Amino acid sequence: MSADPALRREIPDATVARLPEYLRTLSRLAEDGVPSVSSEELAAAVGVRSAQLRKDLSHLGSYGVRGVGYDVETLALEISRALGLTEDWPVAIVGMGNLGHALASYSGFVTKGFRIVALFDDDPALVGERVVDIAIRPLSELDDKHAVDPISIGVIATPAPAAQAVCDRLVGAGISSILNFAPAVLAVPEGVDVRRVDLSTELQILAFHAQRKALAAGHLGAAVLS
Amino acid sequence: MSADPALRREIPDATVARLPEYLRTLSRLAEDGVPSVSSEELAAAVGVRSAQLRKDLSHLGSYGVRGVGYDVETLALEISRALGLTEDWPVAIVGMGNLGHALASYSGFVTKGFRIVALFDDDPALVGERVVDIAIRPLSELDDKHAVDPISIGVIATPAPAAQAVCDRLVGAGISSILNFAPAVLAVPEGVDVRRVDLSTELQILAFHAQRKALAAGHLGAAVLS
Numbered sequence: 001m002s003a004d005p006a007l008r009r010e011i012p013d014a015t016v017a018r019l020p021e022y023l024r025t026l027s028r029l030a031e032d033g034v035p036s037v038s039s040e041e042l043a044a045a046v047g048v049r050s051a052q053l054r055k056d057l058s059h060l061g062s063y064g065v066r067g068v069g070y071d072v073e074t075l076a077l078e079i080s081r082a083l084g085l086t087e088d089w090p091v092a093i094v095g096m097g098n099l100g101h102a103l104a105s106y107s108g109f110v111t112k113g114f115r116i117v118a119l120f121d122d123d124p125a126l127v128g129e130r131v132v133d134i135a136i137r138p139l140s141e142l143d144d145k146h147a148v149d150p151i152s153i154g155v156i157a158t159p160a161p162a163a164q165a166v167c168d169r170l171v172g173a174g175i176s177s178i179l180n181f182a183p184a185v186l187a188v189p190e191g192v193d194v195r196r197v198d199l200s201t202e203l204q205i206l207a208f209h210a211q212r213k214a215l216a217a218g219h220l221g222a223a224v225l226s
Numbered sequence: 227m228s229a230d231p232a233l234r235r236e237i238p239d240a241t242v243a244r245l246p247e248y249l250r251t252l253s254r255l256a257e258d259g260v261p262s263v264s265s266e267e268l269a270a271a272v273g274v275r276s277a278q279l280r281k282d283l284s285h286l287g288s289y290g291v292r293g294v295g296y297d298v299e300t301l302a303l304e305i306s307r308a309l310g311l312t313e314d315w316p317v318a319i320v321g322m323g324n325l326g327h328a329l330a331s332y333s334g335f336v337t338k339g340f341r342i343v344a345l346f347d348d349d350p351a352l353v354g355e356r357v358v359d360i361a362i363r364p365l366s367e368l369d370d371k372h373a374v375d376p377i378s379i380g381v382i383a384t385p386a387p388a389a390q391a392v393c394d395r396l397v398g399a400g401i402s403s404i405l406n407f408a409p410a411v412l413a414v415p416e417g418v419d420v421r422r423v424d425l426s427t428e429l430q431i432l433a434f435h436a437q438r439k440a441l442a443a444g445h446l447g448a449a450v451l452s
Binding site: 011016017019020021023024028082083084085087089091097098099101102103105106109113114152153155176177178179183185191193195196197198199200201202203204205206207208209210211213 | 237242243245246247249250254308309310311313315317323324325327328329331332335339340378379381402403404405409411417419421422423424425426427428429430431432433434435436437439
């Protein structure tokens with residue numbers, strides 16, 4: 001039996017996607033010494049409607065107290081637990097070019113239950129180099145490393161053409177959670193989760209708003225104005 | 227008068243956030259030589275409900291043809307135009323450590339209307355180095371560069387403690403669209419758009435699913451099972 005009923009509940013994917021955002025805002029409030037927050041304040045800080053926030057948090061079994069709101073530390077812990085961040089998640093990064101180096105030392109990565117345990121790259125110029133105190137190894141050593149010190153999540157930071165072969169290696173080693181930064185769509189068997197990070201998505205959303213501003217100000221040229 | 231009525235329509239933020247995903251899938255279909263796609267197929271490939279997809283696209287004035295679906299190239303162009311990607315968006319990156327280097331050479335960045343025009347870093351060891359054929363300059367040259375060759379979007383790839391000061395410089399130079407990779411919340415005046423990319427968000431969502439899988443398989447320890 002689970003001690004935590006939240007772990008047995010079904011939580012919609014859209015809610016799961018918003019939980020990291022709530023957690024980030026709560027962590028900031030906790031750092032600032034704020035003890036409690038109303039659903040309206042928290043919703044405004046995150047940029048969602050307060051009804052949406054209350055519904056999302058009800059999936060975790062968290063209900064604020066009328067007139068007081070949510071206890072910041074308690075709610076942060078509840079969300080962390082629901083996301084699995086109170087567990088230990090050993091992470092391996094494959095592809096130690098600039099992006100792999102940046103990810104290995106990204107402060108937001110090495111907190112919150114994630115622990116970088118292995119770095120892989122087949123480039124002989126990189127093998128042996130130490131980053132965040134871990135030596136880069138060739139990918140052929142993946143199985144041995146995974147057998148001794150199991151890896152929960154594999155991060156792919158290679159160029160696009162190498163990504164599928166790397167993914168196949170990770171899946172072959174038994175790693176079933178993969179974060180893909182390469183601009184490539186990966187085919188994986190049933191039961192393997194792949195999340196893709198496209199670094200240009202937010203840039204495109206910015207362009208949308210910039211275009212609206214430019215149109216409003218009459219700054220765009222003949223290409224869109226006739 | 228605008229030649230394109232889509233540019234005059236109000237498009238909800240949630241729809242805007244999904245457009246890059248639709249565009250990415252359509253670009254892949256176009257590369258594979260697929261001429262048309264049904265709303266069900268496109269929705270499944272992106273991972274949304276087909277009713278949601280049809281509603282999103284109706285905001286652009288795009289309606290599929292019954293029994294045929296959407297023309298892939300036409301729809302891709304309509305979405306590109308709505309996002310503003312048929313315009314030219316000169317981008318500057320501030321902070322040329324590993325992340326800045328990775329972003330400057332990220333293939334998904336340099337396509338789709340985005341054009342890197344300037345790279346800034348105050349580290350004397352980096353100033354003068356050429357990346358993607360652009361010399362890194364100290365941030366003190368921002369105003370001069372912007373006057374000669376206007377920058378539409380500023381990308382902040384510095385460590386967190388430097389991010390607010392860099393943001394203030396960008397805003398002071400008149401740049402009103404900012405993409406922030408630093409794990410820091412930025413204060414900006416009205417009229418400036420900031421989008422934050424938190425590289426750990428997707429990792430947290432992966433952890434959620436990994437935890438569910440581990441629970442289902444009975445692999446998690448006493449910390450969550452009693």
